[in-house]
Amino acid sequence: MLHRLFMIIGFVTILLISVFGSYNPAFVAEDNVAAPSDMCATFVTIHGYKCHEYEVSTDDGYILSAQRIPQGRVGGSSRNRQPVLLQHGILVDGATWVMNSAEQSLAMILADSGFDVWIANTRGTRYSLRHRNLHSYNSDYWNWSWDDLVVQDLPTFVNLVYKQSGQKTHYVGHSLGTLIALASFSEGRRIDKIKSAALLSPIAYLSHMTTALGVVTARSFLGEITTIFGLAEFNPTSAPVSIFVKALCAQRGINCYDFLTALTGKNCCLNASTVDLFLKNEPQPTSTKNFVHLAQTVRDGILRKYDYGSFISNLAHYGSVKPPLYNLANIPRDLPLFLSYGGQDALSSTKDVETLLDHLKNHDVGKLHVQYVKDFAHADFILGTTAKDIVFNQIITFFSNQH
Ligand SMILES: *[C@@H]1O[C@H](CO)[C@@H](O)[C@H](O)[C@H]1NC(C)=O
Ligand SMILES: *[C@@H]1O[C@H](CO)[C@@H](O)[C@H](O)[C@H]1NC(C)=O
Numbered sequence: 001m002l003h004r005l006f007m008i009i010g011f012v013t014i015l016l017i018s019v020f021g022s023y024n025p026a027f028v029a030e031d032n033v034a035a036p037s038d039m040c041a042t043f044v045t046i047h048g049y050k051c052h053e054y055e056v057s058t059d060d061g062y063i064l065s066a067q068r069i070p071q072g073r074v075g076g077s078s079r080n081r082q083p084v085l086l087q088h089g090i091l092v093d094g095a096t097w098v099m100n101s102a103e104q105s106l107a108m109i110l111a112d113s114g115f116d117v118w119i120a121n122t123r124g125t126r127y128s129l130r131h132r133n134l135h136s137y138n139s140d141y142w143n144w145s146w147d148d149l150v151v152q153d154l155p156t157f158v159n160l161v162y163k164q165s166g167q168k169t170h171y172v173g174h175s176l177g178t179l180i181a182l183a184s185f186s187e188g189r190r191i192d193k194i195k196s197a198a199l200l201s202p203i204a205y206l207s208h209m210t211t212a213l214g215v216v217t218a219r220s221f222l223g224e225i226t227t228i229f230g231l232a233e234f235n236p237t238s239a240p241v242s243i244f245v246k247a248l249c250a251q252r253g254i255n256c257y258d259f260l261t262a263l264t265g266k267n268c269c270l271n272a273s274t275v276d277l278f279l280k281n282e283p284q285p286t287s288t289k290n291f292v293h294l295a296q297t298v299r300d301g302i303l304r305k306y307d308y309g310s311f312i313s314n315l316a317h318y319g320s321v322k323p324p325l326y327n328l329a330n331i332p333r334d335l336p337l338f339l340s341y342g343g344q345d346a347l348s349s350t351k352d353v354e355t356l357l358d359h360l361k362n363h364d365v366g367k368l369h370v371q372y373v374k375d376f377a378h379a380d381f382i383l384g385t386t387a388k389d390i391v392f393n394q395i396i397t398f399f400s401n402q403h
Contacts, residue, residue, distance in 0.1 A: 037065040037127040039119070043095055047102040048073045049111060056160045058152040060144075061132040062123040066157060067094060068164070069119075072112035073102070081116040082195070083165045084399065085157055089175025089201075090290070091283040093127060094119035096174075096382050099281070100274050104385055106172065106392050113396050116165055120157045122149060125284040145293035145306045146176065150183045158190040168195040170399045174382055175347070176294075178202040182356075183303065186330045196336035196402045198395045200381040201348040204328065204359070206294070207301040208351035265346035265377030269384035278383065303328070328359040338369045338398045340391050342376030369398055 040051035044067065054066045071081065086097050086107060097107040097119055110117045121128040123144065124136070134141040161169045171194055173181045178199040185191055293306045300307075305323035308314050314321055331337075337360070341353045350372075360368060373380075373390055381387060 037067065037121075039065075039067050039095055039098075039121075039127055043098040044069060044108070047108060049102070049108060054160060054164070056156055057132060058123070058156045060148070060152055061134065062128065062152065063130040063132065064123060064128040064153060064156065065121050066160060067119040069107055069111040069117040071116070072108075072114065074112070080167075081114055081165075082399065083116045083118055083161045083167055083169040084110050085118045085120060085161050085169045085171050087120045087154070087157070087171065087173040087177035087181065088122065089173075089177050090286055090294075093125035093282070093284045094121045095281055096278070099277050100271065100383055100385070104271075104388055106382070106387070106395075109388060109392050110396070115170070115399070118157070118161050118169070120153070122153055122286075124286050142287040143289060144287055145289045146180055146183075147293065147305050149176075149180045150187070151189070154180050154184045155190045158193050162190075162193045168193050170195050170402070171197040172200065172395065173197065174200045175203055175378065179204055179303075182328055182331065183326045185332070185335065186326050186328050188330070188332075191332060191335070194335065196338070196399060198338040198340070198398060200340050200391065201345055201378050202339055202341060202353055202356055203348045204303060205301065205352040205355045206298040206347075207355075208349040265342070265344040267377040267379045267384065268344065268375040269380050269386045271383070271385050274383055328356070329362060331360070331363070333362060333364045334367055335363075336367045336369075336398070336402050337363065338371070338395060340371040340373060340381065340394070342378070342380060343372065343374040344377040344380075347378050369394075 037053050040053055044051040049069050050071060052068045052070065054068060055063060056066065057063050086094065088094050088096055098105045102108040102112075107117050107119060124142065129136050131141055136142075158169060158171075161167075171181060173179075178201065181197055181199065182202075182204050185194070185197070289306065296307050297303065303326040305318065305326070307323050308317055311321040314323055318324055339353070339357070341348055341350065343350060357370065371391065371394060376384065376387075376390070381391060384390075
């Protein structure tokens with residue numbers, strides 16, 4: 001029994017660390033009270049950039065925030081700056097794009113390169129924690145999975161950028177930000193407002209995660225996660241989750257700091273002071289239902305909508321006994337795509353990226369650019385000190401070549 005419990009904990013831990021946090025037992029629980037975003041002031045204007053806060057509502061009532069860095073430090077002409085929308089991964093928020101120095105952070109590099117930069121914050125994270133009529137203490141607030149990010153959050157942000165800038169947008173996604181984009185594009189959502197997309201550490205398929213404990217437990221104990229935690233908020237800093245994680249760290253003699261390496265892969269190029277800043281600001285909550293949906297993706301090896309677990313429930317929600325598939329072959333073949341993946345990435349494994357590329361095999365040859373970075377793991381793509389030279393400059397060239 002205890003063993004099984006630890007397996008569940010292991011799975012949860014893996015997921016909560018899945019983007020790039022090692023679990024930090026000293027992390028102080030954040031205040032869940034919705035406050036206006038101070039991301040601009042905390043992370044951007046201190047470097048001498050202009051930064052504007054935006055707020056936008058989804059059709060299902062979530063009030064999301066976005067930050068805009070409209071131009072580089074030196075200003076420059078305001079004519080026709082092309083917008084770029086940055087979408088973070090799970091358990092973090094948009095601040096991860098601006099945690100390195102201005103010379104090393106993608107958002108600020110893009111602004112200095114002449115782009116109009118927009119940073120999205122997914123529902124449930126600290127700057128997007130409000131709803132028109134639900135409080136985040138209410139479990140109904142947390143009744144969503146990544147399907148809802150595909151249908152609601154992503155199209156809402158794309159619309160916001162289009163309305164404000166009057167232009168189609170380039171897109172950069174990391175981790176879960178790649179999955180929701182691929183799924184959304186495959187359904188044609190706002191595709192007419194997307195100019196191109198750069199996908200870093202793509203995670204459409206998850207069957208080959210090399211985080212061993214994660215694979216085993218995702219396959220075996222899917223149902224029990226919800227039994228323990230309920231179908232509501234999954235806050236890594238909340239008591240039930242953190243108590244279990246601490247128990248795991250203590251009892252198995254696992255150095256939780258090494259979890260970062262064990263779970264995301266060996267990041268080659270993180271700056272220690274950036275990691276400290278990261279741990280002060282992340283992880284962010286998400287919904288348990290979102291985790292369950294991701295676990296289903298690991299288990300099933302295919303991309304489909306959330307499985308309600310019974311024929312009857314699926315029939316009620318979808319009109320079919322199995323949840324509908326996302327067919328990535330439906331992504332318009334001429335949509336310019338740039339994929340960058342790392343040889344050390346334990347979450348976005350090279351085998352799974354190959355599966356993704358196989359699903360994109362009919363994409364127009366000239367429209368699909370693929371980069372393999374042998375030494376990079378999951379976090380290097382955002383926070384790596386060498387990411388500018390290796391990846392970000394490629395993204396800028398890629399965007400600049402689209403007309
Ligand atoms: C690490 O980050 C600090 C704070 O942003 C910065 O001053 C320092 O130059 C960085 N080191 C490297 C090697 O990039
Ligand atoms: C969650 O929302 C779905 C509709 O998307 C609904 O069918 C279901 O009953 C809700 N679950 C809970 C626990 O409220």
